[in-house]
Amino acid sequence: MKIKEIKEILNAEVITDFSNENTDIKYGFASDLMSDALALVKSDSLLITGLNNSQVIRTAEMLDMSTVLFVRGKRPCPDVVSLALENQVTILSTEYTMFKACSLLAINGMEGIEADD
Amino acid sequence: MTDKLLIRYSYNIAANDFIAAGKGSSSIKNTLKSMGIDASTIRRIAIISYEAEINLVIHSYGGMLHCDLYENKIDIITEDKGPGIENIDLALTEGYSTATESVRELGFGAGMGLPNMKKYSDDFDIASSREGTFIKITVLLQEV
Numbered sequence A: 001m002k003i004k005e006i007k008e009i010l011n012a013e014v015i016t017d018f019s020n021e022n023t024d025i026k027y028g029f030a031s032d033l034m035s036d037a038l039a040l041v042k043s044d045s046l047l048i049t050g051l052n053n054s055q056v057i058r059t060a061e062m063l064d065m066s067t068v069l070f071v072r073g074k075r076p077c078p079d080v081v082s083l084a085l086e087n088q089v090t091i092l093s094t095e096y097t098m099f100k101a102c103s104l105l106a107i108n109g110m111e112g113i114e115a116d117d
Numbered sequence B: 001m002t003d004k005l006l007i008r009y010s011y012n013i014a015a016n017d018f019i020a021a022g023k024g025s026s027s028i029k030n031t032l033k034s035m036g037i038d039a040s041t042i043r044r045i046a047i048i049s050y051e052a053e054i055n056l057v058i059h060s061y062g063g064m065l066h067c068d069l070y071e072n073k074i075d076i077i078t079e080d081k082g083p084g085i086e087n088i089d090l091a092l093t094e095g096y097s098t099a100t101e102s103v104r105e106l107g108f109g110a111g112m113g114l115p116n117m118k119k120y121s122d123d124f125d126i127a128s129s130r131e132g133t134f135i136k137i138t139v140l141l142q143e144v
C-alpha cells in the first residue's frame, strides 16, 4: 500500500515525513509491546501503536522500518520528534482507535504478518 | 587467525534511564553500517543489542554493553551489577516477565526480549548470580 493511501484512509496527520511517492508498505503490525514487534516485524511494514515515546522510534530504527502510526490522536513530544528526524522515521498520527485504524487499513488491502515466517 | 578480537565498542548503561535507552544500540548499528556489513545481519545484531540494552535499563542496577568485532563474527555482550536472574530457564520462556506496570506502559514487558535475543543469534550464552548477569550473543558474519 502506498503511503499516500495510508495517509488518506486514516486521515492522518503527518508529523515527520521522509516518505515519497514510491514509499510502499506491505504489512501492518499493531502492538503496544515493542518486543512483540522486534520478534516478528519485517522492514516493509507499518508499526501501529498506542504508545508515543522514543522507544517506538528506536524500535523502528532497529528494524529499518520507515514509518510508524500513532493511534487515538497521540502526538509525540519534541524529543521523540527529533529522534525520528535523526533516524529518518516518518510519524503519522490518526484520531482513529487502534482497532478502527487496523480494520480500515485491512479492508483496503494491507496485510498482517504471519507469526511463523 | 579468525578468532582475534579486532575492536571492542563499549557503552555504559544506566538503570532506569529511559531517555538514553537505545543509544548504545543505535551507535553500534551505525558503526556496523559504515563497515558495509549486510543489512539483514545488522538488523539481527541491532535487535539483539537493543533487547539486551533495554534489559539492563529495566531489570538491572546498570552495567556495560559491548560489541566485539571479529573477522567473521560479532559478539554482543552485557555485564551488569545485579540483581541477577533467579531462574534462567523461566526467564527464557516466551511471555515470562517481571516488568512492573509502569515499565509496561512504556512498551516493555512482553517477556520476549531474551527469546528474541536467542532466536536471532547463532550462539547464546548466559550466566547469572546475585552479583550480576553476563550474556554473550554471537552473530556470524556472512562470507562475502
Ligand SMILES: Nc1ncnc2c1ncn2[C@@H]1O[C@H](COP(=O)(O)OP(=O)(O)OP(=O)(O)O)[C@@H](O)[C@H]1O
Pocket: A035, A036, B051, B055, B056, B058, B059, B060, B080, B082, B083, B084, B085, B091, B092, B096, B097, B098, B099, B107, B108, B109, B110, B111, B112, B113, B114, B115, B133
Ligand atoms: N539483566 C537482567 N538482570 C536481571 N533480570 C533480568 C535481566 N534480563 C532479564 N531479566 C529477567 O528476565 C525476564 C525476561 O526477560 P525478557 O527480556 O525476555 O522480558 P522482559 O524484559 O520482561 O520483557 P520484553 O523484553 O519483552 O520487553 C525479565 O522480566 C526479568 O525478570
Ligand SMILES: [Mg+2]
Pocket: B051, B054, B055, B109, B112, B113, B114
Ligand atoms: Mg526484555
